[in-house]
Amino acid sequence: MPYLSLTLLISAALFSGLTVLFILLTIRSRREHKNTIFPVVREMEGVKAKRFAVVSGVFLVLSALSIGGWIATQQDPKNVLIAREATQQAAARQTRAITTPSAFTPTPVSLSQQVISESLVVQGQAAPTAAPKISTSAPTAANAPVAAPSPAPTKKPSPVPAPDGVSMGPIIFSASVNGKREAENPADVFDAKTKKVYATFPYKGMKNGVPFSVVWYYQNSKIIRDDFEWDWGSRGQSYFFVRLRKAGVYKVEFRINDKIIAEGSFKVTP
Known part of the structure; x- marks a missing residue:
């Protein structure tokens, strides 16, 4: 134990x-x-x-x-044994009390009371239930079906326009970022051992809900496009990154309502 x-x-x-x-x-x-x-x-x-x-x-x-x-x-075995014995003794006393015969004296019932009781029972069982009334009147205008009005078509919300004076960039590339989401050792050329490249950038004048897109190219061919609504406030510092495939020229575009507002490119050497 x-x-x-x-x-x-x-x-x-x-x-x-x-x-x-x-x-x-x-x-x-x-x-x-x-x-x-x-x-x-x-x-x-x-x-x-x-x-x-x-x-x-x-x-x-x-x-x-x-x-x-x-x-x-942590329970004491002695207390458990005592509780178990007390339970067994109580069960034994209850069994003894149930098996002990008790004197029973039947209460006399007169014949007239039995006749009255049987009569009441028979009358209660034979009492017919009233049949429900069936309405034969023609339906009134209030009960006639009424055609529900067709719902008016809902208009799709128009996209949030780009705010005036929005500024994003310059885009700075690096293989890592610090705690402030700023580029560490920025460069425009990376070797083939680099796993991914970050595109860091400052922004101001933005607005939550603006349709935003990030488009990546490799050798002038589109490889990634991510569309979403901007949700990071009017100004700040942030980044996106891309996992490198092989040597070549990579390019990124930032778009609002599919209009390019910032772009940049870097090269990966073999």
């Missing part, structure tokens, strides 16, 4: 620690999902947050079971 109690206590501590760890990972992934501007990263962080939440829930259940088992092992 002491060995089992110690094992359950260690398991409860371990599962509790794992629960806290995965809760923190869930909170971090949800924060990244909310703050990132790139849709691909946002989707990945959302999936990770859901998985971390499920794992933390599993560890929370295991921790609760371990704690419950540990508490159960």
Whole structure:
């Protein structure tokens, strides 16, 4: 019993620690999902947050079971034995009380009372129910069906126009960014070992809800297009990135209502 109690206590501590760890990972992934501007990263962080939440829930259940088992092992065996004996004695007394015959004296009932009771029962069973009345009148105009008015066609909301004085760029390319979403070691030429390239840029004068597009080209051929509504405020610093395929020239365009407002290019050497 002491060995089992110690094992359950260690398991409860371990599962509790794992629960806290995965809760923190869930909170971090949800924060990244909310703050990132790139849709691909946002989707990945959302999936990770859901998985971390499920794992933390599993560890929370295991921790609760371990704690419950540990508490159960802390009960005094003597108290358990005494409670069990008391339950058995109470059950035995109840059985004895049920099997003891008791004197029963039938209450005399007169013949007239029996006749009256039987008469009431027969009358209650034979009482006919009133048949429902059936209306034979023709339907009035109030009951006649009325054609429902057809709904008016709804107009599709027009896209939010680009705000006046919007500014975005210049676009600066780099293989990494810092905590302020600024380029580290900016360059226009990268070697083939580079896995992805970030396009960092400042912006101001923007407006939430504006139709925004990011279009990537490789060797003048479109490879990626991402359309969404802008949701990151009027001004700030942000970035997009692209995973490199092979050597060549890459180009990116930022568009509002499909109108180019900023563009830039870089080269990857073999």
